[in-house]
Amino acid sequence: MGENGVKGLLLDEPLIFERSSEGRVGVAPAEFDIPEADPKGLLPAGLLRDKIDGFPEVSEMDAVRHYTRLSQWNFGVDSGFYPLGSCTMKYNPKVNEVACRLPGLSLIHPYEPEELVQGALELMYELEGYLAEISGMDAVTLQPSAGAHGELCGLLMMAAYFKDKGRARTKIIIPDTAHGTNPASSHLAGFKVVPVKSDGKGALSVEAIKAVMDEDTAGLMVTNPNTIGLFEKNIKEIARVVHSKGGFLYCDGANLNALMGIVNLGAIGVDLIQFNLHKTFSTPHGGGGPGSGPVGVKKALEPFLPAPRIKKARGKYSLEYVRPKSIGRLKAFYGNFSIMVRAYAYIRRMGGEGLKRASETAILNANYIKEQLKDTYHLAYDEPCMHESVFSDKNLLGYGVTTMDVAKRLIDYGFHPPTVYFPLVVHGAIMIEPTETETKETMDKFIEAMKSIAEEARTNPELLKNAPIKTKVRRVDETRAAREPVLRWVKK
Numbered sequence: 265m266g267e268n269g270v271k272g273l274l275l276d277e278p279l280i281f282e283r284s285s286e287g288r289v290g291v292a293p294a295e296f297d298i299p300e301a302d303p304k305g306l307l308p309a310g311l312l313r314d315k316i317d318g319f320p321e322v323s324e325m326d327a328v329r330h331y332t333r334l335s336q337w338n339f340g341v342d343s344g345f346y347p348l349g350s351c352t353m354k355y356n357p358k359v360n361e362v363a364c365r366l367p368g369l370s371l372i373h374p375y376e377p378e379e380l381v382q383g384a385l386e387l388m389y390e391l392e393g394y395l396a397e398i399s400g401m402d403a404v405t406l407q408p409s410a411g412a413h414g415e416l417c418g419l420l421m422m423a424a425y426f427k428d429k430g431r432a433r434t435k436i437i438i439p440d441t442a443h444g445t446n447p448a449s450s451h452l453a454g455f456k457v458v459p460v461k462s463d464g465k466g467a468l469s470v471e472a473i474k475a476v477m478d479e480d481t482a483g484l485m486v487t488n489p490n491t492i493g494l495f496e497k498n499i500k501e502i503a504r505v506v507h508s509k510g511g512f513l514y515c516d517g518a519n520l521n522a523l524m525g526i527v528n529l530g531a532i533g534v535d536l537i538q539f540n541l542h543k544t545f546s547t548p549h550g551g552g553g554p555g556s557g558p559v560g561v562k563k564a565l566e567p568f569l570p571a572p573r574i575k576k577a578r579g580k581y582s583l584e585y586v587r588p589k590s591i592g593r594l595k596a597f598y599g600n601f602s603i604m605v606r607a608y609a610y611i612r613r614m615g616g617e618g619l620k621r622a623s624e625t626a627i628l629n630a631n632y633i634k635e636q637l638k639d640t641y642h643l644a645y646d647e648p649c650m651h652e653s654v655f656s657d658k659n660l661l662g663y664g665v666t667t668m669d670v671a672k673r674l675i676d677y678g679f680h681p682p683t684v685y686f687p688l689v690v691h692g693a694i695m696i697e698p699t700e701t702e703t704k705e706t707m708d709k710f711i712e713a714m715k716s717i718a719e720e721a722r723t724n725p726e727l728l729k730n731a732p733i734k735t736k737v738r739r740v741d742e743t744r745a746a747r748e749p750v751l752r753w754v755k756k
């Protein structure tokens with residue numbers, strides 16, 4: 265067995281099309297006891313075809329083995345360490361998976377009448393309350409489907425607020441340490457982005473905000489902790505500057521995993537925030553699957569929250585659609601309801617103390633890795649970090665080795681690479697977020713791997729240039745893959 269079980273019985277697998285054999289059948293359904301209908305009479309001719317070109321014809325076992333083998337090539341939190349910075353790839357307790365699969369919760373139809381889904385509405389109503397308590401906000405909406413969707417929701421509410429006040433504001437301030445989705449969402453919401461540089465220590469200064477904050481600016485959007493993994497220590501004073509010009513302080517709360525039970529964001533001046541339930545509150549993520557990005561607001565923005573709102577009156581829950589100032593609906597249905605169930609189950613199981621311990625441990629783990637590696641790798645900002653730390657390839661460039669080589673070589677050691685080349689403020693960034701769920705033993709193995717890669721950079725840089733060498737597929741040409749994607753199987 266190699267490091268972390270890299271080697272093993274991993275079988276090669278052709279494409280499902282290549283497994284095809286004409287006439288082979290996967291499933292033989294029982295004979296129909298109703299008369300066969302001719303589709304020609306039922307569907308327009310343009311929608312009918314006699315055969316599908318290249319359609320794979322395989323047995324049931326072929327299909328099962330094909331997909332099972334492919335699934336074994338996957339890497340996830342359940343298979344190993346996944347220190348992807350800014351993504352909070354923590355272990356998701358299986359009990360939450362059980363909770364969200366309970367038939368009473370998983371089989372609800374979106375058009376079911378309110379009186380039949382009181383339990384689901386109660387769960388959502390209470391989850392809103394928990395998130396409000398964790399963040400220090402007055403009201404929360406569960407509508408947005410992901411973090412970036414939450415950002416858009418928040419920005420649209422800010423725009424609606426100023427329009428309602430009779431004077432629209434056109435600009436949003438965004439620091440260079442913000443997540444890339446922040447300027448993108450601002451642009452989508454119709455704002456002009458005013459960029460601001462962080463100081464030499466990775467923090468946002470009061471002066472920098474003072475210099476640009478004016479009465480045409482709707483507010484400041486700040487990722488806190490920022491993408492360097494540092495807490496914005498001037499945030500209280502910065503909030504005062506923003507508020508003095510009548511603006512809002514938006515906090516990108518995707519990295520809330522570092523703050524639960526430790527910081528009351530509402531109390532330090534944050535007016536609105538989005539939560540990434542799929543990151544902080546336990547949902548397997550990273551495959552592009554459904555997310556959930558609730559938004560919390562202070563009183564002033566409450567009338568603008570998306571409709572419908574979940575209301576509670578005389579012990580009954582209902583959906584309130586008539587809200588004159590609301591920005592309206594962000595989506596038709598709560599198709600991501602199961603993520604809310606997971607978050608609810610997670611919060612209930614952890615409790616306030618548990619959430620606080622999770623955040624404290626996440627911070628401790630990140631600082632442990634930072635301290636263990638900072639003599640080997642160049643640390644971008646030598647400050648106590650929150651949930652993640654950012655290194656760079658500065659020490660390795662002399663050997664011709666870059667961040668990408670380190671990341672690829674980590675795969676040979678059995679680890680998912682950290683986030684690389686992000687944030688952009690750090691050249692050749694390597695951003696490591698271990699999360700609270702990893703043991704010291706796992707982190708020590710990772711640290712050892714990182715150190716031995718640094719040693720290889722000195723002694724055998726050629727090896728790193730060719731990494732990964734133990735994988736089925738060696739280093740791929742990512743640029744070409746992005747520019748000339750081959751998305752269709754062509755029969756040879």
Ligand SMILES: *Cc1c(COP(=O)(O)O)cnc(C)c1O
Nearest residue numbers: 350410411412443445487518555
């Ligand atoms: C992940 C992340 C986002 C985007 O969240 P999505 O759910 O992927 O849309 C935004 N900001 C920060 C800081 C993040 O880490």
